[in-house]
Amino acid sequence: MGITSAWSISAHDDAFIGTLAPRLLPLIAAERGEPFARERWERWRREPLPDFRTWWRPFGRSDRGEADALGSFHELTASGEHVQKMYDGLYPEDDFSLLTDVWDLVDGVEEIFLSVQSKEFALRSFFHAIGPDRAALLPGWCGNFLLTSAEVRRTLPAVERALAFTPEERAAAEDQDWLDYGDGEESVLDGPLRMWRQAAADGRGLCGASVVVY
Template sequence: MGFTSAWSISAHDDGFINALAPRLLPLIAAERDEPFARQRWERWCREPLPDFRTWWNPFGQYRQREADALESFLELTASGRHVQKMYDGLPGDDDFSLLTHVWDLVTDAEDIFVSVKSKEYALRSFLHAIGPARAALLPGWCGNFLLTSAEVRQTLPAVEQALGFTPEERAKAQDQDWLGYGDEEESVLDGPLRMWRHAAAHARGLCGVSVTMY
């Protein structure tokens, strides 16, 4: 069965970030504290996956040698059931919608990065492409975060370290990012750092969420 996912990073003023915090921050914490979540993260750090083209055999099945580690990574990088409530709706808060109350409020294209993919998680390709050492420098949990403008400025050096590439490093990361991009579509290797720099320059906060849309 197919699905469509979205990973978004949007810039907002601190008033909006503070109002959103009681909704989103507990969900991110619950995602991080989910049983086996930390184990999956630590396993990926210990066993970074090889070239994605080696994951399947000619019959489209996972190669047994890597099946356990791959299944663990796939579970780690799929939309979690807690943050997913930001899209599906929070219990007792039926009027809130990530689509209408966060994304639709963004009126300037510079204020948002979003990657929508069919039958794939953009976040998954991003994390595999940059690897666990760089991913560990990013705030939040597996692409989900909520930061005030001050926190954006504080975390910018680490994000620049994580997502700043030499030409050789860039080529290697691009080789492991299996997503296809249209002419007007921003790469997962470009959008996040652009958003951090943009938000820091304009004293804005950031909201990052990875969800399954349908």
């Protein structure tokens, strides 16, 4: 049975970011602190994956080392059990839900970047497309973050370095982003930087979450 996942980046006032902080920040820290999390991250940095079209080779032709590296990357970029609680409403102290208490409060499409994917994780394609050196410039952990307006402004230069491309670099990144986009759907290569710039200009904070919807 497949899954449907979502990666969201939403803009909020600092007061709301403050209400999220005691709930979300410990969960992000728990994701980062998982026993194999740093090991998987460092492996990806040491061994960036090749063209995604080479990942699925005929049976018997796959190199074991490549298969292990791919499996490690898939685990790294999948939704973790801790932040998932924010969507499922399973936060230990209350029934706070990412769906009803964060996403449903967003007023307009300009205040959120949301990529919903069937049988895939948007963050996985995004990370592969930009590579580990650029991904290392992004705050938080594997698409999950919570930033005040001051932190948004402070991190904007690094995010711009991560997501600003020459025409040749952009073409290469697009070639390694395997997601299919419908009419008007925002690319993972565009949405995050748009949200950062807009939030910095508006004096707002940001909440990022990568989760399994169902």
